[in-house]
Amino acid sequence: MSKEIEERPAAENPEELLHLKLEPQKKWAAGIPAVSAAMVDILKEAGFVRGMEGLFKMNKKDGFDCSGCAWPDPDDDRSPIAEYCENGAKALAEEATTKKLTAEFFAQNSVTDLAKLNDYEIGKKGRIAQPVYLPKGATHYQPISWDDAFKKIGDKLNSLKSPNEAAFYTSGRTSNEASFTYQLFVREYGTNNLPDCSNMCHESTGVALADSIGIGKGTVTLNDFYDTDVIIIIGQNPGTNHPRMLTALQKAKERGSKIIAVNPLHEAGLMGFKNPQTVKGLLGINTHLADLYLQVKINGDMALLKAIEKLLYKAELENPGKVFDHEFIKNNTEGYVAFLDHLNQYDLNQLASEADVPLAQIEQAADILKDKSKIIICWAMGVTQHKNGVATVKEIVNLAILKGSIGKPGAGLCPVRGHSNVQGNRTMMIFDKPYPRQMDKLKEVYGFEPPREHGYDVVESIQAMHEGKLKVFFAMGGNFLSATPDTTYTAEALRKLVMSVHVSTKLNRSHLVHGEEALILPTLSRSDKDMINGEAQFISCENSMGVIQMSKGMLEPISKDMMSENQIVCRLAKATLGSRSVVNWDKYEKSYDAIRDDIARVIPGFEDYNQRVRIPAGFYLPNAPRMGKFESEKHGSRVVFNIADLPKHEQADGEYRMTTIRSHDQFNTTIYGLDDRYRGIHNERRVIFMNETDVQKAGFKSGEQVDLYNNYGGVERVARLFVVIPYSIPAGCTATYYPEANVLIPIDSVAEQSNTPTSKLVFIKIKKH
Incomplete structure (x- = not known):
């Protein structure tokens, strides 16, 4: 290696370990620890006066929009205490620093x-x-x-x-x-x-929805969460990535909604929530969230959705007109018969095996859904960042239109956007x-x-x-x-x-x-006062649900x-x-x-x-599917049932599926700290979560140092010096943090149609360091 190459600035994090400390995985999110973590960052970076001044104005109707996630603010009353989450406070600390x-x-x-x-x-x-x-x-x-x-x-x-x-x-x-x-x-x-x-996150969603329903956006409002019967959360971890969503889920549960969680990892924010803005939450009383947790293997979502649809079709045959919304299907869709013919080609046991979810659990999901039509389906990167990301989003649409779950209160499609x-x-x-x-x-x-x-x-x-x-x-x-x-x-x-x-x-x-x-x-930044010719300016943003609202910074910039x-x-x-x-x-x-x-x-x-x-609170952009009207350039006023085969994966002996994830102490590539509190990881990011049986079978042990290899397209990619962590994840699957593992995501491994990198699935081999 030449001296010139050696002296190049490093493109990746240093290949060095810190001092990892492990704790048991949490089964609930937020609570007093979230408040404490947020306050520590605010006081350290901005100080008490500047920090509190910012927090009291963040996400308020006369304040500024959080620069973190795109979860919407309530249309009506907002919390007088804190209309933000732990990670929102950390985002403010990053930009309000002195x-x-x-x-x-x-x-x-x-x-x-x-x-x-x-x-x-x-x-x-x-x-x-x-x-x-x-x-x-x-x-x-x-x-x-x-x-x-x-x-x-x-x-x-x-x-x-x-x-x-x-x-x-x-x-x-x-x-x-x-x-x-x-x-x-x-x-x-x-x-x-x-x-x-x-291009790197919800492009698959935009392509799929624009083609299917005529608009590349979701169809629900925040109020729909308070008037729904079932919420499906698939390929999304709200406790870390969209923590304010937990409040909406809690309200939905209080009003009788069922929640089905679909994720390869057991995530604290899908299991329970201690709301720090309530007396119960402060006392440590936990709201149980997921009624059913389907621990699907990485990219087993398509198989799971087809299995649910097949079970619903079986229930429809047993009770004609009681399970599917035939009026909606007749008036708004095309390809229903061809879709059912395609679905009949699959064996339920085969689909359950492909999803790696017990058939009995899939039957539970179908039982929850079969007599309901007020259904909201939420998803994020766990669905979109796959080769078949567009097809999987369209399969979600298939499920929604079978049930007539678009264009009515308490029902619809909810892609949850990452950045504000x-x-x-x-x-x-x-x-x-x-x-x-x-x-x-x-x-x-x-x-x-x-x-x-x-x-x-x-x-x-x-x-x-x-x-x-x-x-x-x-x-x-x-x-x-x-x-x-x-x-x-x-x-x-x-x-x-x-x-x-x-x-x-x-x-x-x-x-x-x-x-x-x-x-x-x-x-x-968002929180900075923006003065032009002596007049304070404001900007505007659009949240995940198509609301346009003003954002007016109020902190004095630390530099002129x-x-x-x-x-x-x-x-x-x-x-x-x-x-x-x-x-x-x-x-x-x-x-x-x-x-x-x-x-x-x-x-x-x-x-x-x-x-x-x-x-105050802004205005909603037009959204025809929200009103039950569809107009795509390709299909006109009809939503076409999409027919897609299951993705085919050749997983060789000794290979593992790897997905990249965020720690709780980061937002996108911004690292707030070195802890992943909910998963029990402290003071380290170079870790790989593995199924405990896989760890034993490979001859590894907890805490072992390993290197990760990917040989996609004949090009060897290596991520060195990771620590093995046995974890609740399906066999043959692993998870790592990004950006540390991004070196393993091939530039030419992309989703069909959307060209999104397949950051949620690459095949790797693991060797002792």
Whole structure:
């Protein structure tokens, strides 16, 4: 290995162990420990006064939207104590911290030295306080003025042979206003290379639902949870990833709803909930959540759904008209008979075996569902990040339409989005494959001809960097390197760029694996006060259920040298496009109301945007399936039953299915701490959860150090130095945290149709370290 390669900044977390401490797995989530953990982070990072000031305004109608998950706020009364969860408080602590990175910090710390730290240590350094620039061949970032930064980026973009040699990434934190101006700039510049975080998470959902029901979004509201009979939660862990959902589940249980949980791991947040905002919760009294827990093996969901459908069909034959909603099927669907013919090809025992769930338990699920129609089905990455992710989402739709469980109170489809405005980004046309009608509208309103050819998504962008087709990469938020698959491959791709630019609040590993030149542009966070010409501005976001609401920061920024995302976009547009632009960027830079007025002209559903967004709790976007109306481009007014075969997996002897998961102390790639309290893991992240019988069979023991191997496509990928943890997970299955295990996710292992990386299933071998 050459000296040059050895001195490259590390693309992954250091291969070193900390001091692992194990405790028994929890069977409930939240409670007093959640309050304590949240307060520790807030007090440590922001201090009492600043921290409490932020907490009391987070998710309030006159406050700011949490930068964490996209779970909706109540339409009516909100908690006077705390309208946030433990991880929401930790997200606030991250952005409200008083620690800041100045020119002195970057002068004292080289890029290579910073890359030797783990992701937790990198993130805890503090807020980036001023723009910094890494010249070609330099070892340290150095301060740069905003004007010079924009000039460098604009000159580089204008020097490219084609606009398609640049890509513009968006994270789910970006507001509606900034997302709209961002895509507008990118399209006036001349490309649709708009990869975004949705490409890596719910893209399979968007593709499947748009094709099936005519809109790539869910169909329920939060109030539907309080008027439902059954909630199915499949491939989702709300206790860690969407903790405020637990309150909705608790209310549903109190009103008589049954909950069916489907997950390969037994997760505390699906089993029980101690609500710290109630007297019972404070006293440690637990609300039991899941009435039935189906511990499916990794990617056994399709087989499980078909088995349930087959049992329901059997019950329908025994009691005609009592199980399936034939009126709904007749009036709204196509392909019912063909679907049943397909279903009849399967043997129940075979399906139960493929799901790795006892048939008796599947029969229990069917018994719960057979006489109910007010059913909500929730899902997340455990469904979408598979080769058959789109087909599995469509199978969920099949189940819903058999029961007529769409378009009525207390029923519907509920994909639970991960990042707070990832759904809003797509609504604002952050999309590499825009619809012709959207580009027609841009041309009508602004007068320029937007590009029509499809651009690069995330996976295609990485491949294009590798091939030299992409020269400049601009990221609006996020930690692209750590969020994406095949870490070594992606790092090599990023190093081939001539320039990489990141708009960020805090330091992350993507700033340390860079192009020939690199810039970091510090931006305001959600909780920061955004003042323009002496007037406080507000932004808006869209939650998982299609509600648009205002978000107004109120904490004093810790640096005067930060800029809002929207201002960054407008300044960049002026520096790049200059006099050839037909857009009034000065107007947008000075007034977010002006942006919203034009969003109302371009995007359906945003009429009177400025008036309606100022209504406390905001407004709902139109959602035809929620009202029982369907209109897809492919199938018109009919929802077509999807016919899909079971996924075929060849699992060789000595191979294991591996899924990547979050710890409780992280949100996406942001590591809040080194504990996974609910799973009993403390002070360590390099662990692999294994079935206890598999551990014994392989000759391992608890605490053994191992290396993980993947040989997909004949390319060996290795993740070294993990600790074996026996755990409740189906035989042949394992789980690891990301981003530590992302190196094992092949760049070309993607979901059919959506091109989403298969982060929830790769096959690995395990060897002693």
